[in-house]
Amino acid sequence: MSVVAAQGFVAAGGAAGIKASGNADIAVVATADGLPVVAAGVFTQNLACAGPVEVSRANLAATSGHAAAVVLNSGNANCATGTDVAAARAMCAATAGAVGCAPEEVLVCSTGLIGIPLDLDVVTAGIAAVAPARSASGGHDAALAIMTTDTVPKEVVVTGDGWTIGGMAKGAAMLAPNMATMLAVLTTDALLEPEHLHGALAEAVADSFNHLVVDGCTSTNDTVLLLASGLTGAPADPVAFREGLAEACLSLAKQMAADAEGHTKVVTIEITGAANDAEAEVAARKLATSLLVKCSFYGNDPYWGRVLSDLGSCGVGLDVDAVTIAYDDVVVSKGRAPTGADATAVAARAEYTLRCDLGVFTGSAWILTNDLTHAYIDENLGTS
Numbered sequence: 281m282s283v284v285a286a287q288g289f290v291a292a293g294g295a296a297g298i299k300a301s302g303n304a305d306i307a308v309v310a311t312a313d314g315l316p317v318v319a320a321g322v323f324t325q326n327l328a329c330a331g332p333v334e335v336s337r338a339n340l341a342a343t344s345g346h347a348a349a350v351v352l353n354s355g356n357a358n359c360a361t362g363t364d365v366a367a368a369r370a371m372c373a374a375t376a377g378a379v380g381c382a383p384e385e386v387l388v389c390s391t392g393l394i395g396i397p398l399d400l401d402v403v404t405a406g407i408a409a410v411a412p413a414r415s416a417s418g419g420h421d422a423a424l425a426i427m428t429t430d431t432v433p434k435e436v437v438v439t440g441d442g443w444t445i446g447g448m449a450k451g452a453a454m455l456a457p458n459m460a461t462m463l464a465v466l467t468t469d470a471l472l473e474p475e476h477l478h479g480a481l482a483e484a485v486a487d488s489f490n491h492l493v494v495d496g497c498t499s500t501n502d503t504v505l506l507l508a509s510g511l512t513g514a515p516a517d518p519v520a521f522r523e524g525l526a527e528a529c530l531s532l533a534k535q536m537a538a539d540a541e542g543h544t545k546v547v548t549i550e551i552t553g554a555a556n557d558a559e560a561e562v563a564a565r566k567l568a569t570s571l572l573v574k575c576s577f578y579g580n581d582p583y584w585g586r587v588l589s590d591l592g593s594c595g596v597g598l599d600v601d602a603v604t605i606a607y608d609d610v611v612v613s614k615g616r617a618p619t620g621a622d623a624t625a626v627a628a629r630a631e632y633t634l635r636c637d638l639g640v641f642t643g644s645a646w647i648l649t650n651d652l653t654h655a656y657i658d659e660n661l662g663t664s
Contacts, residue, residue: 298406319507372388494650
């Protein structure tokens, strides 16, 4: 059920012809009655953002944080074309006509190739064909339709005390520094005020998608949206809801890490002993974006020397005589010297944690990342 697990939502997905493969490339998520509900969004920090990001931001502002539908296309980012804003608005208008709401009550997302004009005749015809098929069982089709280099759809359902959160996402690369080449739509039937909804979403994104780094690149189209129907009728406990939303977002982020382009490893980088949490995050991100470290992940090589070198050059406090480096629980170095422990078996696992204590104070942070492989390079040799 995923994104339509919560009361009051319907969805559909299908093929418009944007993708040359003929695979599904249009998704619509909407309220069942076509009426706007409380909504919130968190978007890319890239200043060269795509038209859909601009239009969704503007529509949320125009409606004081309400939406009746989200339309998404894959196979084309609708970015840097000179007509991307107009195209995004046209997608909203086409969806509004199908759902029965105002254009500004539609949020829009796109993912795919940058700089290639979106064929509006194709996409609007696709919306007209797909939107009428929306139903309470259409969530999986919608999740399939937003995939690009993803190999599997990403879906989640979290239940709380009388309320449900459902969600879907896509993303497999360009996952940094915050969020990803990713789109995520979440819905809930919890009753929440607009200001509480946005705060909860921003906090959940900070604790999930913002901890995921695949290649250190930042997309033009990153978008996470949350719509709340309020059909439970009673106000949700804000603390419990925030915890549930954080759980849903973290699940989707982990699913993206497990489907990253060309990866063979999912590695959690855990930094402790930093001067503060901010410095710990700097150190974790340095390791997550280090080409040498990521290559050693791919090579099943617990080469702590590369790790220590990057920790020492990332601009944070480090006690080189106290620092420890471990692969899972196998400590391979203490201070300036190896321990002699063999972590090769750990480094060969599909998932493990690289633990580094900087020996300074109590700051900590974690980042989820992947290895750098030949397959990743092959995927990104050309326009992709």
